[in-house]
Amino acid sequence: xxxxxxxxxxxxxxxxxxxxxxxxxxxxxxxxxxxxxxxxxxxxxxxxxxxxxxxxxxxxxxxxxxxxxxxxxxxxxxxxxxxxxxxxxxx
Amino acid sequence: xxxxxxxxxxxxxxxxxxxxxxxxxxxxxxxxxxxxxxxxxxxxxxxxxxxxxxxxxxxxxxxxxxxxxxxxxxxxxxxxxxxxxxxxxxxxxxxxxxxxxxxxxxxxxxxxxxxxxxxxxxxxxxxxxxxxxxxxxxxxxxxxxxxxxxxxxxxxxxxxxxxxxxxxxxxxxxxxxxxxxxxxxxxxxxxxxxxxxxxxxxxxxxxxxxxxxxxxxxxxxxxxxxxxxxxxxxxxxxxxxxxxxxxxxxxxxxxxxxxxxxxxxxxxxxxxxxxxxxxxxxxxxxxxxxxxxxxxxxxxxxxxxxxxxxxxxxxxxxxxxxxxxxxxxxxxxxxxxxxxxxxxxxxxxxxxxxxxxxxxxxxxxxxxxxxxxxxxxxxxxxxxxxxxxxxxxxxxxxxxxxxxxxxxxxxxxxxxxxxxxxxxxxxxxxxxxxxxxxxxxxxxxxxxxxxxxxxxxxxxxxxxxxxxxxxxxxxxxxxxxxxxxxxxxxxxxxxxxxxxxxxxxxxxxxxxxxxxxxxxxxxxxxxxxxxxxxxxxxxxxxxxxxxxxxxxxxxxxxxxxxxxxxxxxxxxxxxxxxxxxxxxxxxxxxxxxxxxxx
Numbered sequence: 001x002x003x004x005x006x007x008x009x010x011x012x013x014x015x016x017x018x019x020x021x022x023x024x025x026x027x028x029x030x031x032x033x034x035x036x037x038x039x040x041x042x043x044x045x046x047x048x049x050x051x052x053x054x055x056x057x058x059x060x061x062x063x064x065x066x067x068x069x070x071x072x073x074x075x076x077x078x079x080x081x082x083x084x085x086x087x088x089x090x091x
Numbered sequence: 092x093x094x095x096x097x098x099x100x101x102x103x104x105x106x107x108x109x110x111x112x113x114x115x116x117x118x119x120x121x122x123x124x125x126x127x128x129x130x131x132x133x134x135x136x137x138x139x140x141x142x143x144x145x146x147x148x149x150x151x152x153x154x155x156x157x158x159x160x161x162x163x164x165x166x167x168x169x170x171x172x173x174x175x176x177x178x179x180x181x182x183x184x185x186x187x188x189x190x191x192x193x194x195x196x197x198x199x200x201x202x203x204x205x206x207x208x209x210x211x212x213x214x215x216x217x218x219x220x221x222x223x224x225x226x227x228x229x230x231x232x233x234x235x236x237x238x239x240x241x242x243x244x245x246x247x248x249x250x251x252x253x254x255x256x257x258x259x260x261x262x263x264x265x266x267x268x269x270x271x272x273x274x275x276x277x278x279x280x281x282x283x284x285x286x287x288x289x290x291x292x293x294x295x296x297x298x299x300x301x302x303x304x305x306x307x308x309x310x311x312x313x314x315x316x317x318x319x320x321x322x323x324x325x326x327x328x329x330x331x332x333x334x335x336x337x338x339x340x341x342x343x344x345x346x347x348x349x350x351x352x353x354x355x356x357x358x359x360x361x362x363x364x365x366x367x368x369x370x371x372x373x374x375x376x377x378x379x380x381x382x383x384x385x386x387x388x389x390x391x392x393x394x395x396x397x398x399x400x401x402x403x404x405x406x407x408x409x410x411x412x413x414x415x416x417x418x419x420x421x422x423x424x425x426x427x428x429x430x431x432x433x434x435x436x437x438x439x440x441x442x443x444x445x446x447x448x449x450x451x452x453x454x455x456x457x458x459x460x461x462x463x464x465x466x467x468x469x470x471x472x473x474x475x476x477x478x479x480x481x482x483x484x485x486x487x488x489x490x491x492x493x494x495x496x497x498x499x500x501x502x503x504x505x506x507x508x509x510x511x512x513x514x515x516x517x518x519x520x521x522x523x524x525x526x527x528x529x530x531x532x533x534x535x536x537x538x539x540x541x542x543x544x545x546x547x548x549x550x551x552x553x554x555x556x557x558x559x560x561x562x563x564x565x566x567x568x569x570x571x572x573x574x575x576x577x578x579x580x581x582x583x584x585x586x587x588x589x590x591x592x593x594x595x596x597x598x599x600x601x602x603x604x605x606x607x608x609x610x611x612x613x614x615x616x617x618x619x620x621x622x623x624x625x626x627x628x629x630x631x632x633x634x635x636x637x638x639x640x641x642x643x644x645x646x647x648x649x650x651x652x653x654x655x656x657x658x659x660x661x662x663x664x665x666x667x668x669x670x671x672x673x674x675x676x677x678x679x680x681x682x683x684x685x686x687x688x689x
Binding site: 013015016017019020023024044045047048049050051053054056058 | 210219
């Protein structure tokens with residue numbers, strides 16, 4: 001079980017395009033990957049785009065990622081990388 | 092069980108009568124969303140998954156077309172939609188509810204996505220809040236694929252339904268079982284809407300313009316609807332129902348009153364007989380037409396056989412059986428079929444859709460029929476074949492040149508000759524009429540009239556084209572004045588030419604259902620009116636009380652007045668003096684139009 005904090009730092013936040021990227025990435029792993037806002041308890045499935053959009057995570061929002069499963073460490077790295085690269089939107 | 096509290100709504104009553112029934116909510120596409128018990132829940136789950144697969148295929152195809160055209164930058168929203176279709180949280184919840192509740196996929200999908208939409212609508216951030224429309228969009232697509240899979244059936248529904256919807260497309264009447272519909276409640280609309288006119292024709296009490304009633308009603312709730320004063324009560328108390336009992340029974344027996352009025356033919360006092368016919372567009376309306384004593388169908392709007400037809404347009408056989416039913420039911424009275432009068436966008440999905448910025452002046456009516464000759468020939472064939480089963484007439488819409496009549500007559504003769512080559516086929520003559528609804532047709536009336544057997548004046552379109560007013564445009568709707576002096580001069584001219592050439596001329600517009608206007612038309616020399624069936628008993632009664640010479644005198648005076656306002660005021664006062672009937676609502680029909688000038 002991995003728990004790590006990530007910052008939404010791209011300008012548009014976790015909008016449709018970024019959410020789609022996150023869903024596609026998370027779906028590559030067999031681990032269960034959940035997200036929640038630091039300021040709220042509700043956990044959502046990061047393989048569900050409707051869940052991610054429901055977080056309404058604008059730029060500057062801090063999220064907690066919880067990952068559990070066989071490939072959890074690879075998944076954790078990949079997801080951290082996606083957030084740090086600002087979803088490859090701003091070059 | 093404690094009874095639910097009463098909720099009272101006030102709208103405007105647009106079709107009279109008091110009824111009690113149970114609510115049936117329709118969605119934005121006028122489809123009923125009902126909870127139906129399914130025995131085989133696994134099969135229902137598979138049906139849902141098939142609809143998801145079909146939706147995905149459609150979106151993938153759409154996405155690749157879009158990418159070809161504008162590049163992948165813009166297909167991002169479709170990408171998000173595809174992921175929503177695959178969303179496992181949503182789909183698992185839906186599948187669980189189908190399996191555990193043995194409920195139909197449409198119901199579960201609608202309930203689940205409605206809840207999700209509400210959750211999104213409560214978000215603070217505008218961008219994320221707006222995503223609710225994406226959810227509605229994909230739910231819509233899945234629903235369409237579900238309905239393609241198994242058409243909705245009215246068979247299992249009870250017979251005391253009150254439709255509750257935001258808006259209502261009149262063509263929906265064509266696909267529903269109107270025998271089961273007791274009332275209609277809409278959030279939008281008003282007295283002059285097409286749906287209101289049809290509701291009156293079908294004798295379905297209706298209340299429109301009730302804002303936000305949908306949120307307070309669920310399918311199956313008891314509703315008490317008062318189409319006279321516009322009140323709708325959700326979950327009415329027994330005491331309230333009891334207090335309205337008398338009015339409900341009065342509405343029930345009004346059908347008997349209407350039929351008791353059919354014993355005598357319409358006639359203007361001291362004058363010649365008058366023919367009152369019904370305008371209809373649905374076979375369901377025939378019973379109302381007969382009940383109200385219509386002496387035939389003055390105009391059957393055949394496009395309603397075409398709207399929403401699964402194949403785009405009905406086959407010759409389908410049309411033939413509809414027309415045959417019409418003439419058989421109305422026999423010995425005649426039935427005039429108005430040939431397809433639709434903008435091309437309504438019927439021919441792709442072929443003729445090219446940029447009609449101004450459809451009311453575009454490719455429609457006879458123009459479209461002469462372009463789509465195969466479809467037109469099929470309609471003519473169906474009409475000719477049904478001619479042996481009763482009295483059939485054919486009317487051509489939107490005619491603006493005599494060449495259009497010539498071309499149509501050539502086509503009719505060709506279809507007739509082809510049919511007569513089939514052994515055993517017998518055809519009766521079908522009188523041909525022309526709709527007078529374009530100003531050019533009024534001014535070249537003699538030329539047109541000599542080519543046909545009778546004339547039908549389509550006053551709604553004629554007023555619109557004459558006064559250059561789109562009555563659907565709220566900024567200029569006040570200029571849609573049936574009593575404008577120019578309109579009345581046109582009508583007088585039509586009456587004079589028709590009488591001179593001895594061609595019957597029939598007024599086929601909503602205005603003839605106003606008793607004051609009906610009297611005016613009699614005074615101008617018209618003897619045939621066609622209107623919504625429900626208005627016929629009242630008009631018949633009014634005409635019976637008006638002496639012909641008084642009507643002529645009123646018409647003569649009206650033609651000297653300068654404004655629609657003066658005309659309306661004079662007409663209502665002069666006619667009211669001659670009558671013992673209270674016509675207050677009809678006075679309002681005329682005076683309401685003038686408020687912009689006062």
